[in-house]
Amino acid sequence: MKKRLFIGTKVRLDELDKVRKEITSFGIEGKWVEEENLHFTYRFLGDFEEEKIPPLILSLKGKLKLCRAPEVVYRGVGFFEKKGIPRVFFVRVESEGIQRIKNAVDQALLPFGYPLDKEFVPHVTLLRIKRFRRATKFKSYVHRMKDFVFGEGKVNVVTLFESKLTSQGPIYTAVEEFHLD
Template identity: 50%
Template sequence: MKKRLFIGTTVTIPSSELKKIKKDISNLDIFGKWVEEENLHFTYRFLGEVLSPFIPEISKNLMKALSNVKKVEAELKGLGVFPNNKTPRVLWIGVNAPGIETIKIAVDESLKPMGFKEENKEFIPHVTVLRIKKFRHRIKFSNYLNKMKDHLFLKTTVKEVSLIESILTSDGPVYKKLETVKLL
C-alpha cells in the first residue's frame, strides 16, 4: 500500500488575520478554495506516493538528521503568489525565518539514503492559504499584494518537523502526522 507524504511544520494563524484576507480577496473578485485552518503548514519536502514499508525508515532517518537541529524563530509575513502575478494559482503567506534552511538541508539529507533525488527548485518557505480558480482585476490584485508585502501575520517558533500523510478526500485533504521530531 502507498501513502501520499510530505515533511512539514503545521502553523496556527490567528482567525482574525485569515478573515481579513478572505474579505479583501472576496472584494477583489478572486475565487478559489481556501485551505482549512487545521491544514495550514509549510512544506520542506513533498515525497509523493511512498510504499508503506519504507515509512519507518524515513521516520528513523528524519529523527537522526534533525537530532541536533535547533528551533527557529519565524515571522509569517507578506503575501505572494505562485507561479506569478499574471497567472496566480496559489496565494501564500511568506515564512521569514533565518535558520530554516538548516532544517531544509537536514530533511533533504535524511532522504538521500532512501533514494530521493535532490530537488531542482528553489526552496521558498510559505504557507498556502488559497488555491486560486478565477480572478479579475490584475492591477488591483497586484496593488493588494504590494500593500500586504510587509504585513506581519504572526511571530512564532518552529519547534518541530513532522512526516505527514495527505489523505485526499472529496471534501479536500486530511492531514495525519505519522512522526514528529522536536527540535532543540
C-alpha cells in the same frame, strides 16, 4: 501499499478572515486552505512505500536532532503564477534557520532516492486560485501587505504527514513528530 506523504510544520496565522474577505472582494475564486491544515512544506514525497516508513522516520530523526528550533516570522503575502496568472496565494515564511531544517530533511531523504531540492521557497498556501479577476487591485493588495506580520514564533516541531485526498479537501494525519530543541 503506499501512503501519500509530505514533511512540514503546522502553522497558526492571525487576521486570515480579513485577508479572505478582501481577496474575495476582488472577484478571485478558489479553494481556501482550512485553518487546521495551514502548514509549510519542507518536502512533498508523494506515494511512499509503507514498509519504508520506519527507516525514513529513523533517518529523519537522526538528521533533525542536529537542528535547533529557529525563530520564524510569517510576513507579507505573495503568489505563484502559471502562464502569467496567479494560481497560488500564500504568506511568506521568513527565517534563517528554516533552511538548515530543509537541508537536514533533504539529507535524510537521499537514501530513499530523493535528490536534493534546488529551490526552496518557504510559504504557507492560503488559496489555490481557480478564477482570477481584477489583477491591478490584487497586485496592489499584495504590495500593500508586503510587511504585514501574520504571526511569529519558534518552529519546535517538524512532522511527517500522511495526506489523504477527499472530495471535501485533504485530511492531514501526523505519522511522526520530530521535536526540535
